[in-house]
Amino acid sequence: MRDLSDLMAQRRPDVPTMDNFPPEVGRRLRLQRIAFKWRQADLAARAGVSVQTIKAVEKGQAVSSWNLLRILLALNQGADFLSMLAAPHFPNLKAHEQYVQLTGAKEPNVLGRRVRSTPATAKKKSEKA
Structure with a gap:
């Protein structure tokens, strides 16, 4: 019998590196633009950006997140982008439980919350209290 990690490894593609992610995004956006005959x-x-920005994205060069979002919205990818954020991939069960707790409240107040980087940080704060 396979365990959960085996099933998850089969389901998800490899996480792209920073070296191959931008060119792949650019390639996919270019293909969609061509399919639209634009x-x-x-x-x-x-999108309300310059032609140079489109060229940079398609070459896999760095652009601002704001410009990338504008391009995605122009290509009608806004709903896909939001659905991706609504169903994130969690590194572990604890992170998933935290997400459910934050989104399960009627009005989650996540602004101003700090994310602890290490368990040691949490211990120090509890000792001070």
Whole structure:
């Protein structure tokens, strides 16, 4: 019988590295733009960014997250982007439980909350209290 980690490894693709992620995003956005029969100038106008920004994204170069979001919205990817954020991949069960706790409340107040980087930080704070 296989365990959960075996099943999860089969389900999820490998996590991309920073070296291959931007070019892959650029390649996929370029393919979608071409499928729409848009020129780079057409997408730039719809997204409210420069043609140079479209060229940079398609080459896998760094662009601001704001510009990338504008391009995604111009390509009608807004709902997909939000659904991806609504169903994140968690590194472990504890992280999933924390997410459920934060989103399960009627009005979660996550602004101003700090994320503890190590268990040692949590111990220090509890000792001070």
